[in-house]
Amino acid sequence: MLTAFLTGLIAxxxxxxxxxGMCGGFPLHLAKSSRQGKAVLRQLxxxxxxxxxxxxxGALAGALGVVLLKDSAVAPLAPVxxxxxxxxxxxxxxxxxxxxxxxxxxxxxxxxxxxxxxLFGGLFTNVHPTxxxxxxxxxxxxxxxxxxxxxxxxxxxxxVLQGMALMAGVGVGTAPGLLGxxxxxxxxxRRFAKVGMRAAGVALLVIGLMTLGKVAGIIPAAHPGSGxxxx
Numbered sequence: 001m002l003t004a005f006l007t008g009l010i011a012x013x014x015x016x017x018x019x020x021g022m023c024g025g026f027p028l029h030l031a032k033s034s035r036q037g038k039a040v041l042r043q044l045x046x047x048x049x050x051x052x053x054x055x056x057x058g059a060l061a062g063a064l065g066v067v068l069l070k071d072s073a074v075a076p077l078a079p080v081x082x083x084x085x086x087x088x089x090x091x092x093x094x095x096x097x098x099x100x101x102x103x104x105x106x107x108x109x110x111x112x113x114x115x116x117x118x119l120f121g122g123l124f125t126n127v128h129p130t131x132x133x134x135x136x137x138x139x140x141x142x143x144x145x146x147x148x149x150x151x152x153x154x155x156x157x158x159x160v161l162q163g164m165a166l167m168a169g170v171g172v173g174t175a176p177g178l179l180g181x182x183x184x185x186x187x188x189x190r191r192f193a194k195v196g197m198r199a200a201g202v203a204l205l206v207i208g209l210m211t212l213g214k215v216a217g218i219i220p221a222a223h224p225g226s227g228x229x230x231x
Contacts, residue, residue, distance in 0.1 A: 012173015015200035027182025042132040043182040049136025051171025061154035062163025085152040086211035092149035093204030
């Protein structure tokens with residue numbers, strides 16, 4: 001589980017510039033609407049809510065993997081499903097690296113400001129700490145290439161705890177940047193954001209290629225009893 005957490009943590013840290021570009025407006029909004037005494041609390045609750053959603057989704061993905069990859073009736077399809085997960089992860093990595101993939105890139109448009117504001121409604125005007133936590137929980141469900149790619153990896157781990165640890169790492173990895181944006185009003189140059197997004201894309205690409213390598217037998221799969229990710 002430690003390896004799963006560290007994998008998610010590194011990917012999350014590399015994804016920080018892209019995360020600030022897509023979600024940085026939320027902590028900035030909370031900062032503008034917060035009294036000084038509660039600013040830190042609201043920022044912490046926001047990233048906690050977002051991480052909680054990632055862990056929840058990781059558990060669901062891991063459970064889905066258990067059903068699809070360990071169930072005797074579906075077990076013969078395991079290599080196909082793992083290959084599909086590897087391909088999906090690679091596609092999201094290529095998207096983040098700047099390759100034109102219109103069918104996937106459309107997912108990013110879903111989280112544009114207008115859609116988000118209509119979705120969360122009063123949470124933008126009610127800045128009570130509970131609202132900050134709820135906002136974080138909701139933001140965690142917004143489609144984003146890195147979490148979606150990592151959920152595919154969580155599914156092929158066919159282990160609920162592995163999936164939770166992986167996505168917890170993603171949440172913790174993206175938290176420092178969001179906290180910095182909210183507490184210090186950090187803005188990010190778009191050119192730097194693109195560089196960071198491409199770095200996270202490379203990480204996804206490597207993870208996807210490793211998944212395919214394990215399916216092909218090029219990379220040995222870790223023993224379930226070890227701390228490694230099992231594929």
